Amino acid sequence: xxxxxxxxxxxxxxxxxxxxxxxxxxxxxxxxxxxxxxxxxxxxxxxxxxxxxxxxxxxxxxxxxxxxxxxxxxxxxxxxxxxxxxxxxxxxxxxxxxxxxxxxxxxxxxxxxxxxxxxxxxxxxxxxxxxxxxxxxxxxxxxxxxxxxxxxxxxxxxxxxxxxxxxxxxxxxxxxxxxxxxxxxxxxxxxxxxxxxxxxxxxxxxxxxxxxxxxxxxxxxxxxxxxxxxxxxxxxxxxxxxxxxxxxxxxxxxxxxxxxxxxxxxxxxxxxxxxxxxxxxxxxxxxxxxxxxxxxxxxxxxxxxxxxxxxxxxxxxxxxxxxxxxxxxxxxxxxxxxxxxxxxxxxxxxxxxxxxxxxxxxxxxxxxxxxxxxxxxxxxxxxxxxxxxxxxxxxxxxxxxxxxxxxxxxxxxxxxxxxxxxxxxxxxxxxxxxxxxxxxxxxxxxxxxxxxxxxxxxxxxxxxxxxxxxxxxxxxxxxxxxxxxxxxxxxxxxxxxxxxxxxxxxxxxxxxxxxxxxxxxxxxxxxxxxxxxxxxxxxxxxxxxxxxxxxxxxxxxxxxxxxxxxxxxxxxxxxxxxxxxxxxxxxxxxxxxxxxxxxxxxxxxxxxxxxxxxxxxxxxxxxxxxxxxxxxxxxxxxxxxxxxxxxxxxxxxxxxxxxxxxxxxxxx
Numbered sequence: 267x268x269x270x271x272x273x274x275x276x277x278x279x280x281x282x283x284x285x286x287x288x289x290x291x292x293x294x295x296x297x298x299x300x301x302x303x304x305x306x307x308x309x310x311x312x313x314x315x316x317x318x319x320x321x322x323x324x325x326x327x328x329x330x331x332x333x334x335x336x337x338x339x340x341x342x343x344x345x346x347x348x349x350x351x352x353x354x355x356x357x358x359x360x361x362x363x364x365x366x367x368x369x370x371x372x373x374x375x376x377x378x379x380x381x382x383x384x385x386x387x388x389x390x391x392x393x394x395x396x397x398x399x400x401x402x403x404x405x406x407x408x409x410x411x412x413x414x415x416x417x418x419x420x421x422x423x424x425x426x427x428x429x430x431x432x433x434x435x436x437x438x439x440x441x442x443x444x445x446x447x448x449x450x451x452x453x454x455x456x457x458x459x460x461x462x463x464x465x466x467x468x469x470x471x472x473x474x475x476x477x478x479x480x481x482x483x484x485x486x487x488x489x490x491x492x493x494x495x496x497x498x499x500x501x502x503x504x505x506x507x508x509x510x511x512x513x514x515x516x517x518x519x520x521x522x523x524x525x526x527x528x529x530x531x532x533x534x535x536x537x538x539x540x541x542x543x544x545x546x547x548x549x550x551x552x553x554x555x556x557x558x559x560x561x562x563x564x565x566x567x568x569x570x571x572x573x574x575x576x577x578x579x580x581x582x583x584x585x586x587x588x589x590x591x592x593x594x595x596x597x598x599x600x601x602x603x604x605x606x607x608x609x610x611x612x613x614x615x616x617x618x619x620x621x622x623x624x625x626x627x628x629x630x631x632x633x634x635x636x637x638x639x640x641x642x643x644x645x646x647x648x649x650x651x652x653x654x655x656x657x658x659x660x661x662x663x664x665x666x667x668x669x670x671x672x673x674x675x676x677x678x679x680x681x682x683x684x685x686x687x688x689x690x691x692x693x694x695x696x697x698x699x700x701x702x703x704x705x706x707x708x709x710x711x712x713x714x715x716x717x718x719x720x721x722x723x724x725x726x727x728x729x730x731x732x733x734x735x736x737x738x739x740x741x742x743x744x745x746x747x748x749x750x751x752x753x754x755x756x757x758x759x760x761x762x763x764x765x766x767x768x769x770x771x772x773x774x775x776x777x778x779x780x781x782x783x784x785x786x787x788x789x790x791x792x793x794x795x796x797x798x799x800x801x802x803x804x805x806x807x808x809x810x811x812x813x814x815x816x817x818x819x820x821x822x823x824x825x826x827x828x829x830x831x832x833x834x835x836x837x838x839x840x841x842x843x844x845x846x847x848x849x850x851x852x853x854x855x856x857x858x859x860x861x862x863x864x865x866x867x868x869x870x871x872x873x874x875x876x877x878x879x880x881x882x883x884x885x886x887x888x889x890x891x892x893x894x895x896x897x898x899x900x901x902x903x904x905x906x907x908x909x910x911x912x913x914x915x916x917x918x919x920x921x922x923x924x925x926x927x928x929x930x931x932x933x934x
Contacts, residue, residue: 345420
C-alpha cells in the first residue's frame with residue numbers, strides 16, 4: 267500500500283461515522299486494501315495519526331460514507347467536522363495554530379498540506395489583506411476524486427475558526443475534476459484592525475501554550491500506559507528469544523542423535539528444561555496406519571504402567587483426543603478435563619488424573635507420524651507459553667524420531683545384508699567348487715587308475731629296475747599333484763574371519779593356477795604368468811585373495827576359446843601421495859564384455875554367462891571379489907574391447923613393507 271495520505275484524514279472519517287451512523291462503521295472499513303485486511307486491528311491503524319495510507323483508500327471511504335448517508339456533499343461536512351472538533355492531532359494542531367491567522371497560514375499552505383497528504387501541490391497565486399487565490403495541483407497517478415476537492419474546500423473555509431474568526435467565503439472558479447488543470451479557490455475573509463491582529467498574536471501564543479500543557483497532561487497517562495505495555499512486551503520478547511535460542515541449540519542436539527533410545531532421552535530433557543513439562547507421553551502411528559501405539563513417556567513418578575505402555579488407540583476412534591489430533595494434524599487444548607467430554611475412564615486419564623491436557627501432532631514431510639501429549643494437575647492449566655514452545659519443538663521432535671527409526675531400520679538391513687553377503691559368498695564358493703569337483707574327479711581318477719594298474723603289475727615286474735624307478739617317479743609326482751589339488755580345494759572351503767598377514771602373492775597365484783589346471787588342460791588353454799621380481803611379501807588376507815584370483819582365472823577360462831591364452835601379470839605402479847601400488851592383471855582373449863555391461867559386472871546377481879552346463883554363474887563371484895578388494899583397501903576394474911577381443915581385470919593393492927623385506931627404491 268502506498269503512503270500518500272496521513273491517517274489524520276481516515277481518523278476524521280471514522281469519528282464522523284461514529285457520531286452520525288456508528289452502526290455502519292464496519293461497512294466503511296471492510297475490503298479497503300489487502301495490507302489493511304491483514305492487520306489485526308485496522309481501526310487502530312487508521313486512527314493513528316503517525317500512519318499513512320494510499321489515496322485510493324481515502325477515496326473508497328468517502329464513497330462508502332456518501333452511499334450510507336445518501337448525500338454527495340458529505341465530504342464537505344466531514345472537512346467542516348474536522349476543523350470544528352479540532353481533530354488535527356497534537357502535533358498538527360500546534361503546527362497550524364502557530365501561524366495565528368489565515369493570511370499567515372496561507373503563505374505556508376504547502377507546509378500545512380505536507381503534514382496531511384502528498385497527493386497534491388498547493389500554489390498560492392495571490393494574497394491580499396483579506397482575499398487570496400489558491401490552486402491545488404492534483405497528482406493524476408494517485409487517482410484522486412471530487413470528494414477530496416469538497417473536503418479541502420471545507421478545510422480552507424473553516425480553518426479561520428481556529429484563530430477565533432468566522433468561516434471564510436470560498437468560491438471554486440476552476441475544478442480539476444471537471445476538466446481544468448487544477449482546482450482554483452478564491453477566498454475572502456472579514457478585515458480586522460491592526461490592534462486585533464497584534465493582540466491575536468499574543469493571545470494565540472498563550473492559547474498554544476495552554477493547548478500544549480493540556481495535551482501533555484492528557485497524554486501523560488497514555489504515555490505511561492504505553493511504556494508499561496512496551497516494557498511487558500520487551501520482557502516477553504526476551505523470554506521468547508531465550509526460548510528460541512534454546513530451541514535452536516537443543517534442536518541441533520536431538521537432530522544429531524540417531525539412536526532412538528538417546529533421542530527419546532534428549533527429547534524428555536528438552537520438555538523438562540525448555541518447555542517446563544514434567545509429564546508427557548509420545549504415541550506413534552503404527553506401520554500400517556491403523557492405530558496409535560505407545561513409544562515413550564515421562565512422569566508418574568518415573569514409572570509408566572504396563573497398561574499405558576500396551577495402550578493402542580484405533581485411528582478411527584475420533585472421539586479420543588489423541589486419535590483426533592493424529593487425524594487432523596491440529597493441536598488441541600482441554601483447559602478443564604473434568605468439565606469436558608473426555609472419557610474419564612480412559613487409561614491415561616485414570617492414571618494421571620490431569621486437570622488440563624494439551625496434545626500436539628508430530629508432523630514431518632507433511633505427514634503426521636504421531637502425537638505428543640502433556641498435562642497439568644494445577645488449576646492454572648498448561649500455560650500458553652508452554653503450548654507455544656512445544657508447538658515450535660514438535661517438528662524437530664518428529665524429524666529426530668523419524669531419523670532414529672530410519673537409522674534403526676538401516677542397521678537391521680545392514681545386519682541382514684552382512685549375513686546375506688556371508689551366505690552368498692559361501693553359496694558362490696560352493697557353486698563354483700561343485701562345478702570344479704566334477705573336473706577334479708576326472709583329473710584325479712586318471713592318475714589313480716594308472717597307479718592302481720602299476721600296483722597290479724608291480725609283482726610281475728618288481729625285478730625290472732627301469733620299470734620300478736620310472737613308475738616310482740610318476741606315482742610320486744601324480745600323488746603330490748593330487749594331494750596339492752585336494753589341499754587347495756579344502757583351504758578354499760574353510761570359512762574364516764579376516765586374517766591379514768604378509769604372504770607371497772606370486773606363490774598364491776601359482777596355487778590358484780594349479781587348482782584350475784584340469785579346466786585349462788581340458789580346453790587346451792595356456793596360462794602364462796609374468797611376475798615382477800621386486801614384489802615380495804604382500805599384506806593380504808590369503809583366503810580372501812585366493813577367492814578373488816580363483817574367480818578371475820575361472821571366469822577367464824570360461825570365456826577363452828579352446829587353444830586360447832590367459833595372461834596373469836604383476837607390476838608396480840604409482841598411487842596417490844607418491845605411494846606405490848601393486849598391480850595384478852588377469853587377461854584373456856575371449857569374446858569380451860559389451861561396453862553397456864562393463865559398469866554392471868560388479869553388481870550382485872549380474873552375469874554375462876549364458877546358461878549351459880559349462881557356462882553358468884550366480885552373478886555373485888565378481889561382486890564378492892569387489893567386496894574382498896575393498897576389504898584390502900584395494901580396487902578391481904574391468905576393461906574390455908569387444909572389437910579387439912578379450913577382457914582384462916586389474917587389481918590394485920597398497921604396498922606395506924614387512925620388517926624382513928628388502929627396501930627397494932622402486933617400491934619406496
